Amino acid sequence: MWIDIIKVELRGCNMPELPEVETVRQMLLASLPRTPITNIQIYYSKIIQNVSEIQFRSRLIGQSLIDIDRRGKYLIFIFNDVILISHLRMEGKYRFEEHLEATRHDHIVFSWEQGMLAYNDTRKFGTMHLFSREENVWIQPPLSRVGPEPFDDGMSVAYLKSRFEGRLRPIKSSLLDQTIISGLGNIYVDEVLFRVRIHPEKPTSLVSEKEIATIIEVSRAVLGEAIACGGTTIRTFSSGSIHGRFQQKLLIHGKKVCPICGVPIQKIVVGGRGTYCCKNCQYIDKIPSL
């Protein structure tokens, strides 16, 4: 079985966000062996952040996978004695095969009796952290920096309001800030802001309570639907080349013309990120007319 994230028509827009990571989590959970890891090959060690290459191997070899969790865009592999936290960043992907030969951009390969798992990452931006299960991984970086997901109990209008107060930066930057709200990346933030008809450059503190409520509701809907669709850019080679069906449901990201008013969509830069929005339908100051 292959689990891969491919480039689709939107160049540079294939980064895994929460729905993609969740899809990868489910597929790995279904396919990875629960027997001890027999070997680990490291071809590019800078992926590993908090322990040495030697420690990474010695502490993981012999460990059996118990479960895979997820927090925001982080995958959390739980073994007998250790916890491996993996972030795919822009282009990280895993593939599991009975036997694989490491190819270009395969940086770490885990082996079991039953198969091999390769971590492949063209841009080498992905990260891995290794912790002991005795440590509390939730109170130290990177997980300590991850704020609540839209689905979490901790996510509420009152919470977001408190985090938005006094913030002058664009709302898009605040929604991309994983310490405030986790799981939304560049594509989904554009989608959410278009659907709630708020301009990405609207100052955060000017977003009303009513708008915050709508942002939460729409974030849940967009992410939930994307998860149900298997993400935007995921495909499994075992079932041909099907990419995530949410790709077809994008309304604004990568589009040329506004699906509501027909005006050409603007491509601007907000907080250093390529941003798609409709100047006609997304307001900076006005209350959205939903």
Add this chain to the structure above:
DNA sequence: CAGGTCTCCTGCTAGC
């Protein structure tokens, strides 16, 4: 503290 800028890295593309 808030927020801006730089860094990491490679593949693609515009421009010559």
Add this chain to the structure above:
DNA sequence: TGCTAGCAGGAGACCT
């Protein structure tokens, strides 16, 4: 045709 400079982007480091 072949080359190169420039760009994209999640999150942390660093600076103001």
